[in-house]
Amino acid sequence: MRKVKPARKLGRTAAHRKATLSNLSTQLLIYKRIETTEAKAKETRRVVEKIITKARKGTHHAQREIFSALRDKDAVRELFEEIVGKIGSRPGGYTRIIKLVPRFGDAAKMAVIELVDYAEAPSAAPVAAKQDRSKRVKGSKKAEAESQEKEGGEAAE
Amino acid sequence: MANPKAKMSKSRRDKRRAQYNARTKAAVTVLCPNCGEPTLPHRACRHCGHYKGRQVTGKIVVA
């Protein structure tokens, strides 16, 4: 019997889903780490791992196929000129998903998805962590004081 | 038609509503090995964004 490969629909039409995953993949290739919902992260993983594997062939044909999926010249260039070289001989598993605490507001499960080969070294200067956003909404003075401290600290460095 | 015989007092109303979440269990938390704040297990710390000994939130700066 014909079986459908299980995949999340993400509450979107096929075209909308395709666009969403294309956008997320593009952003991941450019920024190396993106924050999104757990479901979208896991679907993006399926898409982007295949794209990266294809890119490692390095052929003009592969490049055109990937461009037709991403529609973003900068991302394709980054992928072929930087990322492929950085990956080396890694046999798949180019991405890593780390769960985050639920999003403030709708308690959606959140996660970061990152390119493994870019994430090993501890990254500098944490940019406004997720929790700051929720604190800002509440407008607590403590959060304001904390964020001011952080800004002051970053400026001092 | 069915109708309430008497007004529901604020006290009765609030006592009923007090039970809505009364038996909700508190979330399991662990203490972050990096900053010591309570946070959820198997997730990046909500306070400092560390997981497995490294920062996992924020931008990746490509050298």
Ligand SMILES: [Zn+2]
């Ligand atoms: Zn922490």
